[in-house]
Amino acid sequence: MRVSRGSYVRLFFLYTAFLGSEFDAMKVLSKKRLMRQAGFPRRPPPRGAKAVPEGTPQPKGPLERVYQEIAILKKLDHSNVVKLVEVLDDPSEDHLYMGMLWAEAVMEVPTDKPLSEDQARFYFQDLLRGIEYLHYQRIIHRDVKPSNLLVGEDGHIKIADFGVSNQFEGTDALLTSTVGTPAFLAPEALSETRKNFSGKALDVWAMGITLHCFVFGVCPFMDERILSLHQKIKTQPVELPENADISDDLKDLLLKMLDKNPETRITVPQIKVHPWVTRHGAEPLPPEDDNCCMLIEVTEEEVENSVKHIPSLATVILVRTMLRKRSFGNPFDWSRKEDRSSLCAPSQTLT
Known part of the structure; x- marks a missing residue:
């Protein structure tokens, strides 16, 4: 075992x-x-409640x-x-x-053998389709990371591990608790002043960290001490590795996904039509109606x-x-x- x-x-x-x-x-x-x-x-109902x-x-x-x-x-x-x-x-x-x-995880992090840009795009398109489907079903995953992305027999990604996921009503989840893997947590989830935060934006940030891992083999923010790691995520600018051999389109997408402000962070519908994801329209992703069946x-x-x-x-x-x-x-x-x-x-x- x-x-x-x-x-x-x-x-x-x-x-x-x-x-x-x-x-x-x-x-x-x-x-x-x-x-x-x-x-x-x-909490129990107050005394004298009807x-x-x-x-x-x-x-x-x-x-x-x-x-x-x-x-x-x-x-x-x-x-x-x-x-x-x-x-x-x-x-x-x-x-x-x-x-x-x-199935086996797509990759372990850190690794000295990151994915090529084309392979990263192939897997990221799968991740994007899966997250769009989950959000359509009113589920926030909350722990997107490479080790939770399994490669099936068909060679495509399957999102796994719903141990900390959240269901929501309406158009988005307003979350208040901090769960998930430390290096993949969004800065708003670590804020001492913010009372709640968007679940969808949280998943987008983790997808950005995951894409960074795909092409560079490491997370953008790392520290052995949890408190120091939290501080870096909240305050340190996102800096891509020097002399990064990636396209300008990919750099643009990474920086938009890793926007520390959830209000201006790129959304899943916007990511679906981003030039890097679609190869400037050569590989369009299916519309939501085709990718998502009826609400369960x-x-x-x-x-x-x-x-x-x-x-x-x-x-x-x-x-x-x-x-x-x-x-x-x-x-x-x-x-x-x-x-x-x-x-x-x-x-x-x-x-």
Whole structure:
């Protein structure tokens, strides 16, 4: 079993033989963290508040809200968005297990082998189509970065990892919390004075950092100390590497995406028609109506069935493994040679 661990989520690669399912990657999320992110627990009503009339629709509880978001994520259907296959919930633990199809990340950062400008454009067009679709479905990703962009069998990018995503009503999300990967955070998310900020502009900034990584192999702002990194993001001008062998069009797009002012930062519709993205009109991206299907809605039944409740994931894995091996011995007994050869040795990487 290989484990890739971020700040609060872990990614498990599980053999389909263990679970008898069609997915081969599993992300483990904290239900408490998701509920806090959704705004729970909320303050109780003030004393003396009037009773809610009978028959008035009750606000959704914390887990109901989480399950509703999962139901929508499971219905996302786009060639540039990774497919969420199943979600398992262990009621006795603070874990949700999100099973998905797996592919390799487009690149690791930092790297001394950045992408060519043409290859970066190819992947960026995919990223742009995927983000436009998510925004159309009223979802802010909030953690766009190269390691969350997976290359599918068809060679195209699929956006993954919705562990810190936000759903919104209306035309944009007004966010107040700071989540995501430090080097990809927008300056407005780190402001001590700004009370809220645009979710769409936040994703555009992270897309700009990602494009910078594509062509230069590094983030524009780096520091081992988080507070110093935050200060650089907020105050340091964006400077492209000296003698950068990239086109003027790409330089223009990068600087417009990495505009520290979210009010003047370029938007997704504007990026879609930028000369660098379209090769001056030679490779136009599809209009929103063609790229985005109808707005996804979920029924109460789909919300109720959005997760599969299991007594204990460890028990399920254990039983399935025993049945597969037709043995009631402990399949995780490392003293047995045949068991050692049938399981993958642990290794770990940090993201």
